[in-house]
Amino acid sequence: MSNIPSGQVRPIGPWDSLTLKNPFRKSAGAVKEPFSARQRNQLLRRMLSLVLFFGIWQILCLVKFNLWINFSFLPSPIEVFGATVKFFSSNAMIHIQSSAGRVLAGYFFATILGVSLGILIGWFQKLEDLVFLPLELLRPIPAVAWIPLAILMFPDAESGMIYITFIGAFFPILISTIKGVEGVDMLLLRVGQCLGARQWDVFKDIVVPGAMPSIASxxxxxxxxxxxxxxxxxxxxxxxxxxxxxxxSYVTSNYPPIVMGMLLIGLMGSLSSYLVEHVVQLLMPWRVTKKKTA
Known part of the structure; x- marks a missing residue:
């Protein structure tokens, strides 16, 4: 019970001031603004960066800049935009759906195998001794080097394409998961053991949640x-x-669709990476992300 008489305001002590200044603490009655001034400024800066990027690119193409980097034959943003309009006026969705399906299939298998195998390798020393070295020998091999073997190993081209996208995602997920499990704080493991937790409880309640930030990356x-x-x-x-x-387009020397394809892959890759990051953040409600300085 408080000893302060009714009607008087309790003085704020040093601990209260620290609490009030905590940037991660939300007051009970605080209402989050749907679109703050900080977010508007951030959006404007990012849009400005895109305008500057395409504007400088267009100028360099117009003046045919040729000093170490040659822009004389590079398609300008206007030409790429024309190729994009032409692409979407035809059967664009067939190509987009085909590419997205291959990426999602390869990513799905890479996530299941990479996370499960990475957790087991990071937790069990004997399993690491048995399988990690062969995997480490395969990891540096570039995706293009797998094309001949993909043709030989799989009965159709579709399976081979999914396999190559699988290879692209598997090793980053595997290595990040292993390092996440190995990096779990030993103090937390000892505390769990001292409190009588079984090995399975320590594994699912301490190791896996502790490795989640690394797995998310x-x-x-x-x-x-x-x-x-x-x-x-x-x-x-x-x-x-x-x-x-x-x-x-590269084989037929039709250059604007080359840049269009590159930008589409970059756009779809960025959107899908953002979606994955958002989903894994929802799986880690305990994790607080520090806000950057404006």
């Missing part, structure tokens, strides 16, 4: 790598895919 990087490997994978394609359009 691997999942985001793995999604980006899937799209990174898309053009390599769709060299095997017969007719459809954004990567296939990009490669076919």
């Amino acid at each position: 691997g999942l985001v990087i793995g999604m980006g790598n899937c799209w990174f490997c898309l053009v390599t994978a769709e060299i095997l394609a017969g007719r459809y895919g954004i990567g296939y359009i990009t490669w076919e």
Whole structure:
């Protein structure tokens, strides 16, 4: 019970001032603004960066800048925009759906296998001794080097393309998961053991949640790598895919669709990485992200 008489305001002590200044503490009656001035300024700065990027690119193409980097034959943003309009006025969705399906399939298998195997390797020393070295030998091999083996190993091109996108995501997820499990604070493990927790309880209640931030980073990087490997994978394609359009345009020396395909892959990769990051943040409600300085 408080000893302060009614009607008087309790003085704020040093601990209260620290609490009030805590940037991560939300007051009970606080209402979050739907779109704050900070967010508006952030959006404006990012839009300005895009305008500057495409504007400088257009100017360099117009003046045919040629000093170490040659812009004389590079398609300008206007030409790329024309190629994009032409692309979407035809059967664009077939190519987008084909590429997205391959990436999602490869990413799904990479997530299941990479996370489960990474947790087991990080937790069990004997399993690490048995399987980690062969995996580490395969990890540096670039995706393009897997094309001949993908043709030999799989009965159709579609399976081979999914396999190459799988390779792109698997190793970042695997390594991030292993390092996350190995990096769990030993003090937490000892506390759990001292409180009588069984090994399974320690594993599911301490190790897996403790490794989640590292696993989340691997999942985001793995999604980006899937799209990174898309053009390599769709060299095997017969007719459809954004990567296939990009490669076919290069072979036929039709340059604007090449840049269009690159930008589409970058856009779809960024959106899917953002979605993955948002989902894994929802799986970690205990994690507080520090706000950056404005």
